[in-house]
Amino acid sequence: MNDLLSQKLSDKAPKLWFVTELLGNLIFFVILGVLFFLDTYFSWVYWIEWILMGITVLAVLATIWGMIQPKYLYRSWGYQVDEEFLQTKRGIWKEHWVTIPMSKIQSVTVSQGPFLRYYGLRTIHVETMGSSHNIPALDEQLALDVRDDIAKFAKIKEVDQS
Secondary structure, eight states: OOSSOSBOOOTTHHHHHHHHHHHHHHHHHHHHHHHHHHHHHHTOOHHHHHHHHHHHHHHHHHHHHHHHHHHHHHHHOEEEEOSSEEEEEEOSSSOEEEEEEGGGEEEEEEEOOHHHHHHTEEEEEEEESSOEEEEEEEEHHHHHHHHHHHHHHTTOOOOOOO
């Protein structure tokens, strides 16, 4: 397998991951603030406040990591599609290399949630008999082209749903 896979994700991916991580952390801190308020208002037992403080410290550390992680996660992602294999590589601390023979691919789909739509990105989902794999955060047209290439190489027939 290639040391570096030739295809990369969209350069908008780190910003997307940063924003979604920030939103998730914001929601978590609001919930944590409500718990602190309820602890004070109802005078819960003393050890609950200590647990909430411990959770706050861990949440702050996780938030700091969440601000740094997207840049490194983006650098670690790569994929390559050819007539024989779909290959992906991901991982910051532990790299995961996956090689999927085109003959084993059963379906390939493209999805787009609200955040992906805002940034003009899509995610490709590839299904095999035993597992599923994703290629996240590709530019819209590139994702459609890659999906079509995978479907062509895997000899997947389009099914009419009407």
